[in-house]
Amino acid sequence: MRQYYNKLVRDRIPDIIQKAGCQCETQILSDSEYRHALRNKLLEEAEEVRTAENSKLREELADLLEVAEALMESHGISAEDIRLERDRKRAERGGFERKILLLWTE
Numbered sequence: 001m002r003q004y005y006n007k008l009v010r011d012r013i014p015d016i017i018q019k020a021g022c023q024c025e026t027q028i029l030s031d032s033e034y035r036h037a038l039r040n041k042l043l044e045e046a047e048e049v050r051t052a053e054n055s056k057l058r059e060e061l062a063d064l065l066e067v068a069e070a071l072m073e074s075h076g077i078s079a080e081d082i083r084l085e086r087d088r089k090r091a092e093r094g095g096f097e098r099k100i101l102l103l104w105t106e
Contacts, residue, residue, distance in 0.1 A: 007044070008037040031074070038071040 008029075017024045029037055045064040052060040072082065 008034075008041045035071070035074050038067060038074060041067045042071060 014024055014026050042064070045060065045067050049057070049060045049064050069079075072079070
C-alpha cells in the first residue's frame with residue numbers, strides 16, 4: 001500500500017528504502033522550496049525532541065541540530081553568527097539558568 005509523506009528526508013533515505021526492497025518517488029526542491037521544507041522539518045524535529053524519552057533525547061537533539069545547521073547554511077549564516085547573536089540576547093535578556101516560569105502579567 002502506498003504511503004505519502006511529502007516531507008524533507010536525509011540524502012540516503014531513498015537508497016535505504018530501495019535496499020529494503022521498496023519503491024519510492026522523490027523530487028529535488030528549488031532553493032526556496034528547500035528553505036521552506038527545512039523550516040517545516042525543524043518544527044517536526046522540535047516536536048520529536050519535546051516528546052522524546054530521556055534515553056532518546058540525544059538522538060533527537062542531533063536531528064534538530066542537523067536541520068538547524070542545514071537551514072543556517074542555506075541562508076549563509078555561520079555558527080559564529082549564531083553564537084554572537086545568542087551571546088547578545090543573553091547579555092540583554094538573560095539565559096535560562098534560573099529556570100523561571102512566567103505565570104502572568106498585568
